[in-house]
Amino acid sequence: MSAQSAEFNRLTGVTIVGGGTAGWVTAMILNSALNGRSDGPRVGITVIESPNVPTVGVGESTVPGMPRLLKQLGIDETQFMRQCNASFKLGVRFVHWHEDAAGRPLEYFNLFNSPAAIHGLSPAYHFHRFAGPERYDEFADALVPTSDLIRARRGPRGLEQGDYESQVGYAYHVDAALFALFLRDICVARGVEHVLDDVVEVQQGENGFITALKLKERGLVPVQLVVDCTGFRSRIIGQVLEEPFESYSDLLLCDRALAQQIPHPEPGEIEPCTRSTALGAGWSWRVPLHSRVGTGYVFSSRFRSDEEAIREFLDFLGPQAKDAEPKVIRMRIGRMRRHWVKNCVAIGLSSGFIEPLEATAIYMIETAARWLVRHFPDRAMSPVLAESYNTLTNTLYEEIRDFIVLHYYSTNRKEPFWLAARQEIELPASLAERLELWRTTLPNTVDTTGDRLFDYWNYLNVLYCKGTFRDRSYALEGSASRDDWDAFTRRQANFKRRLVAGLPDHFELLESIRSAADQAENRHVVPPAIAALAAASRSTVPLPDWGGEAAA
Numbered sequence: 222m223s224a225q226s227a228e229f230n231r232l233t234g235v236t237i238v239g240g241g242t243a244g245w246v247t248a249m250i251l252n253s254a255l256n257g258r259s260d261g262p263r264v265g266i267t268v269i270e271s272p273n274v275p276t277v278g279v280g281e282s283t284v285p286g287m288p289r290l291l292k293q294l295g296i297d298e299t300q301f302m303r304q305c306n307a308s309f310k311l312g313v314r315f316v317h318w319h320e321d322a323a324g325r326p327l328e329y330f331n332l333f334n335s336p337a338a339i340h341g342l343s344p345a346y347h348f349h350r351f352a353g354p355e356r357y358d359e360f361a362d363a364l365v366p367t368s369d370l371i372r373a374r375r376g377p378r379g380l381e382q383g384d385y386e387s388q389v390g391y392a393y394h395v396d397a398a399l400f401a402l403f404l405r406d407i408c409v410a411r412g413v414e415h416v417l418d419d420v421v422e423v424q425q426g427e428n429g430f431i432t433a434l435k436l437k438e439r440g441l442v443p444v445q446l447v448v449d450c451t452g453f454r455s456r457i458i459g460q461v462l463e464e465p466f467e468s469y470s471d472l473l474l475c476d477r478a479l480a481q482q483i484p485h486p487e488p489g490e491i492e493p494c495t496r497s498t499a500l501g502a503g504w505s506w507r508v509p510l511h512s513r514v515g516t517g518y519v520f521s522s523r524f525r526s527d528e529e530a531i532r533e534f535l536d537f538l539g540p541q542a543k544d545a546e547p548k549v550i551r552m553r554i555g556r557m558r559r560h561w562v563k564n565c566v567a568i569g570l571s572s573g574f575i576e577p578l579e580a581t582a583i584y585m586i587e588t589a590a591r592w593l594v595r596h597f598p599d600r601a602m603s604p605v606l607a608e609s610y611n612t613l614t615n616t617l618y619e620e621i622r623d624f625i626v627l628h629y630y631s632t633n634r635k636e637p638f639w640l641a642a643r644q645e646i647e648l649p650a651s652l653a654e655r656l657e658l659w660r661t662t663l664p665n666t667v668d669t670t671g672d673r674l675f676d677y678w679n680y681l682n683v684l685y686c687k688g689t690f691r692d693r694s695y696a697l698e699g700s701a702s703r704d705d706w707d708a709f710t711r712r713q714a715n716f717k718r719r720l721v722a723g724l725p726d727h728f729e730l731l732e733s734i735r736s737a738a739d740q741a742e743n744r745h746v747v748p749p750a751i752a753a754l755a756a757a758s759r760s761t762v763p764l765p766d767w768g769g770e771a772a773a
């Protein structure tokens with residue numbers, strides 16, 4: 222195709238319906254990638270957001286790819302932290318997901334850093350041979366230094382270090398409502414059009430492609446490519462295009478959530494991790510932001526009525542929950558059969574949702590938007606693009622589904638919900654095959670290759686810390702040397718001491734980041750500095766490598 226015809230065929234507009242996290246993250250990524258450096262005509266990006274339908278209002282914990290995304294988008298991390306009341310996340314603390322032989326609750330961490338090999342051999346084999354499989358719940362602690370940072374409530378970088386610098390892997394906790402507003406303001410400053418109106422009708426041509434959206438106030442708006450970010454209601458892909466929804470309820474039993482914001486019990490002490498505490502019919506999240514704590518209970522309506530769940534949750538929270546009235550959210554767990562249908566691509570909750578145990582949804586939104594860029598169509602809207610996009614997206618859903626199923630499958634709790642969660646399900650073949658493999662080897666790098674969010678270390682950690690490998694021995698243990706292990710543990714202990722001594726208190730770090738005098742609590746207006754950066758960004762923000770690198 223000649224450059225001239227490529228330009229002629231180029232779409233001139235993308236219409237995103239929905240102004241939640243999905244809508245704004247997608248707008249931000251599309252705008253940066255398509256308009257960041259282009260000499261050709263801009264692709265106009267419009268976000269239509271209902272003034273009447275609220276956003277889901279949750280989604281406050283993220284995964285370690287998030288700092289990289291913000292950096293690629295040319296976002297000032299300090300402003301992001303201040304305006305979204307963000308805090309740092311160094312891992313997830315799993316509490317009472319497992320019990321020891323005497324029925325005592327155990328806890329373990331899922332940490333972002335993975336250990337280096339010892340002379341080519343995973344130190345997991347050394348641990349198994351020399352530290353003893355009976356100490357399984359100490360596995361992550363022994364191999365990765367960051368659990369000590371979490372216990373000591375340390376931040377990931379020194380007070381003198383700048384944006385995106387860090388000694389260890391980190392993600393964020395972020396106020397969901399403020400984050401959407403923060404992104405909206407930057408998007409608008411960068412040229413994205415924001416329309417506050419309701420889509421009340423969708424018009425289609427003879428081939429079923431969407432030709433126009435009818436808005437309550439503005440009337441008909443013609444469209445070329447529509448991104449459905451309308452949340453669980455899937456207003457376009459589900460209600461208009463009638464794409465079937467494939468439920469995961471036979472694998473994942475939780476279908477409801479309670480959400481509640483509470484004050485910090487001790488405002489100067491902010492744990493730099495998300496907590497996940499198993500309860501009678503699900504688990505409770507605890508996401509400490511700078512300003513408050515976001516908490517909730519993900520549970521199964523088969524095992525708890527809403528009233529029973531609320532009682533159990535408030536008992537669990539204790540005095541912190543005084544006057545609390547948790548919001549009840551119905552969760553639709555599963556995915557659309559296809560996410561790109563005709564000229565509509567669903568991103569965010571409208572495309573599907575796997576429960577929030579590993580805080581993967583915002584990452585999935587980011588990945589979907591990156592893949593849309595890689596598959597960006599012209600007016601011919603080749604079905605091959607949609608096919609490839611749908612295959613990738615379904616594979617991602619299945620990867621994440623498997624990892625979440627594994628959390629439930631590997632527990633030993635005995636309440637009816639927990640028994641059902643592991644006994645009533647038929648493991649997906651993809652997971653069953655791996656578990657079989659891991660009877661003879663511990664999970665290792667070659668088992669999880671490619672564009673994956675969860676690597677071998679995540680699987681190894683979750684399984685090892687729950688005692689799955691306790692009674693097994695592995696051929697490769699014979700290659701582990703005692704001297705190597707002793708040297709490793711000495712180095713590790715030194716490194717932990719240095720890290721804890723050298724890094725500041727998490728709260729102190731957040732305060733220093735927020736210390737600019739003009740910062741007002743909960744302020745979401747983009748201050749002049751970032752607005753200027755945003756305005757200049759069409760020419761100065763480095764163009765991210767949208768086509769090459771994996772999003773993990």
Ligand SMILES: Cc1cc2nc3c(=O)[nH]c(=O)nc-3n(C[C@H](O)[C@H](O)[C@H](O)COP(=O)(O)OP(=O)(O)OC[C@H]3O[C@@H](n4cnc5c(N)ncnc54)[C@H](O)[C@@H]3O)c2cc1C
Nearest residue numbers: 239240241243271276277280282420452569570577582583
């Ligand atoms: C209990 C729970 C906990 C979660 N925790 C996490 C977490 O820790 N980490 C994480 O990454 N994710 C989490 N998620 C997922 C996360 O909340 C969502 O992925 C994220 O908020 C994106 O939501 P959304 O933008 O797709 O939908 P929504 O926030 O529901 O936004 C939908 C938008 O569509 C608009 N809209 C709807 N209908 C129309 C219409 N007809 N016309 C115009 N506009 C319309 C609405 O006004 C709104 O702006 C959680 C989800 C749940 C349910």
